[in-house]
Amino acid sequence: MDQPDTPKIENQLCFPFYVIAKEITGMYRPFLEELDITYSQYLVMMVLWEYERLTVNQIGEKLYLDSGTLTPLLKRLEAKNYIVRHRKKEDERVVEVFLTEEGNLLQKKACVIPGKMQQKLNLSAEELSTLKETLNKLLNKIEN
Template sequence: MIENQDTPKLSDQLCFPFYVIAKEITGMYRPFLEELDITYSQYLVMMVLWEYERLTVNQIGEKLYLDSGTLTPLLKRLEAKSYIIRHRKKEDERVVEVFLTEEGNQLQKKACIIPGKMQEKLNLSENDLLEMKETVTKLMQIIEK
């Protein structure tokens, strides 16, 4: 193993631009999500449920890379807003299922405009966005191995 004795420089790090981009893009979503009265994390949960309709807490956690300790408070807040219902499976009470309410389905209709608004705000072409997503997805797959 070759050791590098130089002090690490922020400008040389791959992690820093990802950190900044994540923080800034999340902030760009804020005004759109405030209109829906949800946070970015809640929006992620809702997107997964809009796609799959009914999932267990563990399945949502796997899809969002969140542990149940982080996910449970998010789900409780979404349930308090009447967007979801959580219930324990009769066959196995350790398993909690989550599904959308009618209000949760109505929220989906309002949220459909957000991706277009974000693309407009970022001022990137469809092709630019696809290329970036492919590159980042490839990196995620490498990290997951």
């Protein structure tokens, strides 16, 4: 029997976020399968396409991932010849990640994905912009 203070799933903010994250990730899958990468690998590649060279820690900060999660992703991307990892000579504890020529070529193929996702979601550019703005505002509140 329901008690007045029992949390209900339909009243929770976390549940729609959970479902949307899962569904959006699934919507990316067919596009990413064409590139032979996972969604997590796609996130790493997008950060590298933007910044070209980053340390593992910098990638982790940008994607909110710890090095234990990131290291296996980077190893798989390196095995596919999309990135190269090097230890810094000045401090061998620091690992830098660089794009390879193959990794740069992958960027050209991936450029169509945002448009395909917008089409699949059936959102106008304005709706998409408003949604991203709202989500970023919430993320900033969470971070502070």
